[in-house]
Amino acid sequence: MGLSVKPEPGSESESSLLLGNSTTVHQKPPPDTFHLAYIIYFTLGLGFLLPWNAFITAVDYFSYLYPEASVDRIFAVAYMLVGLFCLVIIVFYAHKSDAWVRINVGLGLFVVALLVVPVMDAVYIKGRVGLYDGFTVTVGAVALSGLADALVQGGLIGAAGELPDRYMQALVAGTAGSALLSAGVLVSVLRILTKAVYTQDAIGLRKSANLYFAVGIVVMVICIVFYNVAHRLPVIKYHEDLKIQAVNEEKEEKGSLTGSMWRSAVWHIVGRVKWYGFGILLIYIVTLSIFPGYITEDVHSEILKDWYGIILIAGYNVFDLVGKSLTAIYLLENEKVAIGGCFARLLFFPLFLGCLHGPKFFRTEIPVTLLTCLLGLTNGYLTSVLMILAPKVVQLQHAETAGIVIVLFLVLGLAAGSIVAWFWVI
Template sequence: SANLYFIVSIVVMVICIVFYNMAHRLPVIKYYNELKIQVVNEEKEEKGVMAGVIWKSTLSEIVGRVKWYGLGILIIYVVTLCIFPGYITEDVHSQILKDWYPILLITGYNVFDLVGKSLTALYFIENAKVAVGASFARLLFLPLFLGCLHGPEFFRTEIPVTVLTCLLGLTNGYLTSVLMILAPKTVQFQHAETAGIVIVLFLVVGLTAGSVVSWFWVI
């Protein structure tokens, strides 16, 4: 029911807030916070307190270093939101699964998205060019899913759509994690947090652009 849905969501949010506020007590977090403070203090001793012009120059340099990672993430979410969930819920149908079809596709996407995010613990792409290139290669999902609408009869059946949806989720989760991890490593340690914020801004732009473009699929 709707009440159960919101109750579960609220419980999960509360748990996340509690864990977030407890995270700073972990030894690894304390270590990196202390390391950051030390590096920042050393930088202040060398360069003095950053004035507005210097900070703008530093920010510009950070953006320049992470822009390709950011564009990769932007493309990831434009492609994903072009297809999911609008296309999945509105454009594909199954005579066998009926109303369960979009539910199963959405479940499959989310499960494989989680698997993709977790895969970085087992295998991680260190090569930035490969990671960014793979993000742009996801544009191939657009003609493939279009083929599931207007292509040969087999492409319009449940199996190809399900496989593509799961691959969409898997690559979305994995490549997002990889690029989010790689981007802050391209700048000095004390600027890693700023680089992360810049990457998140690219992500937000991707989410917005993808949501707008997705209307073309639904319409």
């Protein structure tokens, strides 16, 4: 497949390998005391997907208020298309902006987007059904979250790409979290608890939704604090200094990369990481065409009734967490095998289609649940593998751009998967 190329193993440190032709850095990297940098990157990974999870897991509330709207699918298209458009701009102008500013602005926009629903509920909606102006505003808040996601995710993946593997693993694993702290699982658990505690009328659904968004706002504020603390840690400063050294040496050799030279550099980076990007693209076309729309709208259970979708979402999130955590134990370094696994996931289409139109047993809860968990497991593991490997095939000074390009492929996959979700089951 013309796949690229990790640096050849040898006696050099990972930092000096990333520097490419730069002078070997003699200073030993400082330790990550108390694993604080790892914890911060894990928490940041948890945080930037929390707004999306809050919106899609409050589906009971939005479906009650707007019964004629296809809530999940409209949210997905709005979120992903806005994020995709913004990432294209960021890729070509990242060298003119500071990642620190982009990430802080994005985190602030997440807080604003999460405030929209509870504030609008308190001053306008008040539990009333059919006020579709409110739905328009809610979709606008989802789109604002897509913009924030482009700023934050692009910046964080790019920053983690400049660091050793374990920090990218922490960030990607954070997108699933842990069994208790994962963004998706946390909100799913809250949803299950509130569904059991609160009455399923307007008052109960309002309390549930407000709780989801309150949790999201608190976590985003924590992320703002953590991100600004990270830059003060010696281990992060050390790797930032490595990048500065690499950039300065490249300037001495080639001059400043501006205009057509920068565009040429970007296309070279795209060429280096394209197969990793295509793998990510395939992962999310498959995943988003099935989850969450198919899970919440197309399969039904006479036994579990409206708990069925909730359990399937929680199962997916748990196994996505497991997959993203497995790379801390075993990292598949053969990119051809990893990308082949992405193509193999296309088999989920006929398998899930069989859950709608296949033999009777295939349409029962057990096959659907097992396939949903496997969908989450493969999504998590293969995403983590490709995200870790991709930035390491370019020089350190270009690792941030490579990370942003990979996120662009990811969001393109999310957007395409969200659109395919409208059609493939017909």
